[in-house]
Amino acid sequence: MGIAVGFMHLRSGWENMLRSSASTEKRMAKGIRTRSVRADDVPQIVAIQESIRQKKVSRKWAQMVEGYLREQDKVGFVALRGGRIVGFIIGEIKGEGFGLEQSGWINWVGVHPREMGAGIGQALAKKLFEFFKKKGILDVYTAVRWDAPDMVSFFKSIGFDRSTFINLRKHLD
Ligand SMILES: CC(C)(COP(=O)(O)OP(=O)(O)OC[C@H]1O[C@@H](n2cnc3c(N)ncnc32)[C@H](O)[C@@H]1OP(=O)(O)O)[C@@H](O)C(=O)NCCC(=O)NCCS
16 A cells, blocks of 8 residues: 655646646536635534445544644645535645745545545645646655555546655654
8 A cells, every 4th residue: 555646737737637628617516616625614524524434434634634724834725515615625824844945735535435426526626726826836656555546547637647756654662
């Protein structure tokens, strides 16, 4: 099992993707709107995560996401149907590090199983890319498990490809 780091340059990746598929807004399910994520959205984000994983999410995970959303440079969007959150994307701007200058990162993305496949994930990614672009950030990274074909396929669909990073791991006995 491993994790692969994906990369997208916003000028080539996202715009090519838009050219090659129908407009995301048109494709997205009717009755869905998006807005910026807030720390008090975390209980609904946790509920979506639990529906996806079909198991309880730890309190630590919920606290981590909530703490994370209170920090500066963290950004995200939620998709709502009738006031209920049905999808989320959370990212950040990282300063210099890993040999990069500023870069955008996608840390978590999830769509409620009942709403999957209707363009919500793509629409949320688009919001995040627009945010990064406004901040002058054109390179976006994420990491996915290579044995999660739905996630790999999703990220490919929004213009990601393999990055120049490899993930290294050492297990401490
Ligand atoms: C991956 C995910 C974020 C995508 O959001 P979505 O709203 O369902 O996706 P979209 O409708 O925007 O689909 C965009 C593209 O992603 C790809 N895709 C999405 N779901 C897919 C799936 N289950 N299998 C293969 N490809 C998939 C397709 O290429 C799709 O384009 P297409 O519909 O033209 O074929 C969402 O399905 C999800 O949350 N999945 C569960 C993720 C997970 O297991 N998380 C656990 C670890 S945190």
